[in-house]
Amino acid sequence: MRQTRGWFFHVAAGLALVILLGTHMTIMHLDQVTGGAGNADPALKPVDWENVTQRGDSPWMALFYIAFLGAALFHGLFGTRTILLETDFGARNRKTLTAVIVIVGFGLFIFGSAAAISFVQMSQAVVM
Amino acid sequence: MSDTSFRNIPFTVFRYNPQTDATPHVETYTVKVQSGMTVLDGLHQIKSDHDASLSWRYSCRMGVCGSCGMLINGRAMLACNTQILDVSTIAIAVAPLPNFPVIRDLVPDLESMFVRHKEIKPWIIRKDESESDRLDREYSQSPEQLEAYLQFSYCIKCGCCMAACPTMATDAEYLGPQPLAQAYRYEADSRDQGFEERKPILDKDSGLFSCHYGSECSVVCPKGVDPAKAIQLMKRQMVLDLIGLRRKKCSGLHHG
Ligand code: SF4
Ligand code: SF4
Numbered sequence: 001m002r003q004t005r006g007w008f009f010h011v012a013a014g015l016a017l018v019i020l021l022g023t024h025m026t027i028m029h030l031d032q033v034t035g036g037a038g039n040a041d042p043a044l045k046p047v048d049w050e051n052v053t054q055r056g057d058s059p060w061m062a063l064f065y066i067a068f069l070g071a072a073l074f075h076g077l078f079g080t081r082t083i084l085l086e087t088d089f090g091a092r093n094r095k096t097l098t099a100v101i102v103i104v105g106f107g108l109f110i111f112g113s114a115a116a117i118s119f120v121q122m123s124q125a126v127v128m
Numbered sequence: 129m130s131d132t133s134f135r136n137i138p139f140t141v142f143r144y145n146p147q148t149d150a151t152p153h154v155e156t157y158t159v160k161v162q163s164g165m166t167v168l169d170g171l172h173q174i175k176s177d178h179d180a181s182l183s184w185r186y187s188c189r190m191g192v193c194g195s196c197g198m199l200i201n202g203r204a205m206l207a208c209n210t211q212i213l214d215v216s217t218i219a220i221a222v223a224p225l226p227n228f229p230v231i232r233d234l235v236p237d238l239e240s241m242f243v244r245h246k247e248i249k250p251w252i253i254r255k256d257e258s259e260s261d262r263l264d265r266e267y268s269q270s271p272e273q274l275e276a277y278l279q280f281s282y283c284i285k286c287g288c289c290m291a292a293c294p295t296m297a298t299d300a301e302y303l304g305p306q307p308l309a310q311a312y313r314y315e316a317d318s319r320d321q322g323f324e325e326r327k328p329i330l331d332k333d334s335g336l337f338s339c340h341y342g343s344e345c346s347v348v349c350p351k352g353v354d355p356a357k358a359i360q361l362m363k364r365q366m367v368l369d370l371i372g373l374r375r376k377k378c379s380g381l382h383h384g
């Protein structure tokens with residue numbers, strides 16, 4: 001189920017993005033509305049060092065951002081591929097284009113995941 | 129009717145004979161138009177009064193055979209089914225259907241559509257092929273079961289939807305609205321058991337999910353088939369199948 005599976009996961013990733021991005025926005029930008037939900041010290045801003053390191057102290061944080069990254073990359077790159085495949089250039093280079101997008105996607109995913117993991121490791125070291 | 133009911137309308141017609149012309153060009157003819165005249169009538173007048181070499185395809189003159197699809201003032205329509213004065217009282221431009229090669233003048237080569245139509249296996253498929261030999265039996269179908277696919281079975285293969293589809297214009301491999309709508313016509317038919325056979329054809333690159341649901345195909349369809357709707361319903365069946373929720377109750381054989 002090539003196209004069907006691709007479309008299904010594209011939509012699923014889009015729905016996941018709504019939830020993950022919504023959570024990120026709520027914690028990071030709506031602290032005045034929520035009273036600082038998700039932040040260790042509601043009196044401080046979400047981007048203040050204490051709050052950042054407290055959030056990063058949890059491995060769930062890494063997991064959350066890795067899932068966020070995976071959903072965003074899949075949704076964005078699959079959509080880009082779909083658009084490019086409809087151009088003459090894309091139609092002529094279908095396999096190469098797919099390979100480049102897969103390599104770029106995995107590369108960015110590994111890079112972003114490593115950054116999320118080291119952020120958590122660093123936060124744990126600081127909080128300890 | 130008196131002569132005053134006629135009016136002269138310029139017809140700008142796409143002309144191209146691959147055997148003699150390096151590139152296409154347009155020619156303008158004045159057509160004496162009377163209320164009730166179709167674009168097909170206008171073309172006949174041009175052929176008899178101005179240029180006998182003008183070529184187009186037609187047969188039934190009544191919107192049934194699907195031969196006379198062409199681009200009339202920028203929109204894919206049947207020439208026999210379109211009254212000139214309904215399109216314009218000022219000027220008419222006629223060209224062959226886009227997204228198809230041109231054989232000559234207003235005659236498109238529809239073969240790519242017929243090939244793709246055949247590719248989706250537009251016939252009733254039964255798991256037990258020997259059923260077709262049992263001439264004393266029939267498949268019963270309720271009015272509701274008939275209604276489920278009837279609209280989609282009105283397709284006359286005129287190619288207007290294929291000409292209007294923006295995905296067809298950018299992706300030469302795209303299956304296109306006519307074949308995709310017919311895939312759903314059989315999926316919606318309670319007598320058909322061919323989903324598994326059609327699935328890989330619909331699921332390939334440039335297949336079912338390359339449709340963006342812009343619905344231009346449905347806007348131009350002269351028979352009210354609504355290919356865009358059929359395609360979205362077919363997508364639903366494919367997704368339900370992917371997640372294991374597709375259900376279909378098929379008619380069995382009964383004594384006639
Ligand atoms: S779906 Fe409509 S427009 Fe398309 S080929 Fe059939 S009759 Fe013509
Ligand atoms: S709805 Fe789909 S098939 Fe119809 S014109 Fe748009 S892209 Fe083409």
Ligand code: FES
Pocket residue numbers: 185186187188189190191192193194195196197206207208209
């Ligand atoms: S001539 Fe048959 S549909 Fe127009």
